[in-house]
Amino acid sequence: xxxxxxxxxxxxxxxxxxxxxxxxxxxxxxxxxxxxxxxxxxxxxxxxxxxxxxxxxxxxxxxxxxxxxxxxxxxxxxxxxxxxxxxxxxxxxxxxxxxxxxxxxxxxxxxxxxxxxxxxxxxxxxxxxxxxxxxxxxxxxxxxxxxxxxxxxxxxxxxxxxxxxxxxxxxxxxxxxxx
Numbered sequence: 012x013x014x015x016x017x018x019x020x021x022x023x024x025x026x027x028x029x030x031x032x033x034x035x036x037x038x039x040x041x042x043x044x045x046x047x048x049x050x051x052x053x054x055x056x057x058x059x060x061x062x063x064x065x066x067x068x069x070x071x072x073x074x075x076x077x078x079x080x081x082x083x084x085x086x087x088x089x090x091x092x093x094x095x096x097x098x099x100x101x102x103x104x105x106x107x108x109x110x111x112x113x114x115x116x117x118x119x120x121x122x123x124x125x126x127x128x129x130x131x132x133x134x135x136x137x138x139x140x141x142x143x144x145x146x147x148x149x150x151x152x153x154x155x156x157x158x159x160x161x162x163x164x165x166x167x168x169x170x171x172x173x174x175x176x177x178x179x180x181x182x183x184x185x186x187x188x189x190x
Contacts, residue, residue: 047127049103058099108177138170
């Protein structure tokens with residue numbers, strides 16, 4: 012803060028039970044991710060190019076493909092991977108979707124949110140942003156109601172890419188489960 016920061020971005024791994032304590036002590040507004048892809052590893056190296064060079068094949072056009080990696084012997088892992096001018100990025104199995112948890116964030120004054128639209132292109136991401144914006148307005152007017160929020164939640168689920176799952180990430184974990 013003393014160097015001019017205006018907000019603090021909280022890591023996605025911080026569960027609500029710790030976020031509640033953190034926000035109460037924070038000297039800056041806390042920004043929390045409420046929707047979208049979760050990058051779990053980023054390398055400045057072009058690992059995909061290096062891999063294809065190693066196996067003697069032409070590198071692919073990575074922008075047009077949905078590439079995944081998984082852990083050996085663990086078929087349930089399905090990490091999205093892509094490469095751009097900043098290097099190689101690996102993403103978690105599931106994207107964050109915290110529509111139902113927004114009242115918890117709002118109650119503790121963690122009401123600065125961001126949404127990541129990396130895998131939700133174009134108008135679909137606009138639909139997601141509008142749904143979250145409407146949910147925010149309902150919270151601000153103290154009109155949070157499942158009858159109102161449920162259609163917004165469904166709109167997000169419909170706009171979300173079919174090949175990507177969603178969950179609450181670490182948000183609902185107990186503090187001892189995140190290490």
